Amino acid sequence: MTSTFLSVSLLFIASLCTADGTMEVTVGRCEFNSTDLKDIEFTYSLYYNKLEYARFSSSVGKFVGYTEFGVKNAEFWNNDPSQLNAMRAQKATYCGHNIGIWYKAALTKSAEPHARLHSEDPPVGGHPAMLVCTVYDFYPKLIRVTWLRNGQEVTAGVTSTDEMADGDWYYQVHSHLEYTPQSGEKISCKVEHVSLKAPLIVDWDSSMPESERNKIAIGASGLILGLILSLAGFIYYKSKTRRRILVPTTD
Incomplete structure (x- = not known):
């Protein structure tokens, strides 16, 4: 049997609502097809009111901005070595750790067909x-x-x-x-x-076509139901006959 490619994602989401109704959301994602670090991709996306304005990707190794606000923030974060090192470490510390647990809990299981x-x-x-x-x-x-x-x-x-x-x-x-x-x-x-x-x-049991077996089963069910209804009618008739009271006539 040949191997297959498995791509799975783990997510962690954080959000912050402000008094004026705006929302800041960050989404961390681990995409993988094995527990090997080379087969893991870590991304960290930042959203403002549902619009992604910046993202860190482990394959790129730095932040990328998608809006004017995002470009300015990405430049600031990329110039901070401690910030970049912390994000780059997430691939191993967060993804690698949790993926190992998840594989043991789910992906190594099997169910017989x-x-x-x-x-x-x-x-x-x-x-x-x-x-x-x-x-x-x-x-x-x-x-x-x-x-x-x-x-x-x-x-x-x-x-x-x-x-x-x-x-x-x-x-x-x-x-x-x-x-x-x-x-x-x-x-x-x-x-x-x-x-x-x-x-x-x-x-395959070819002794009788399935359509014929179904017809026989339906016919047998109908016959049994007919017998049951006939028996019920006969019992009802006999019970009514026994309860009938004969009144003698007078000349």
Whole structure:
């Protein structure tokens, strides 16, 4: 499995409101893809009423101004060796320290993927059948999904989506296989992920098409519901009959 590029940010924000309603905001950001200092970028931005007027970047090594006010302040700060040395040290003292903690707490964790197979109706004029392998609830993002026919990897007729974030640290991916069913063959979806000790293989049950299984399940449910309603009606009828009182007639 190949490596992937991970870019993550850590933020710290400070703000100051004045009596006339203006706001001064400073934002410190650590962008990184590993715990190595060479893979870390520290930036410190200063905002006045939502407008960034100056920024310090560890890759530049000094302050840069973006407004007239910011240029004047950047020049002043850049001429102060103690100020520059303190900002340059943040890459190691703040970013390096916190990134190491964060990697241990989150990025080294993993979650095993789950997978299921289902069939889809092919488009008009398309292939006779299409299988979809849905893999979900896995972390980290990098994963490999392949198709097997009788134990041999299949490459023709295979399309896959990109890994999609669920918004809760987990990912999902969908792989499609267009194929012509043959008697006695075995179709499987193979999933390889860093959280798995061995590949996860899910076999397709081709004994009955999924659409037919759904029809049978729906029909059986309808039959059971009909029997229940009929039984309830019969019980209600019998109870009403028993409660009926016969009044004798007189000549």
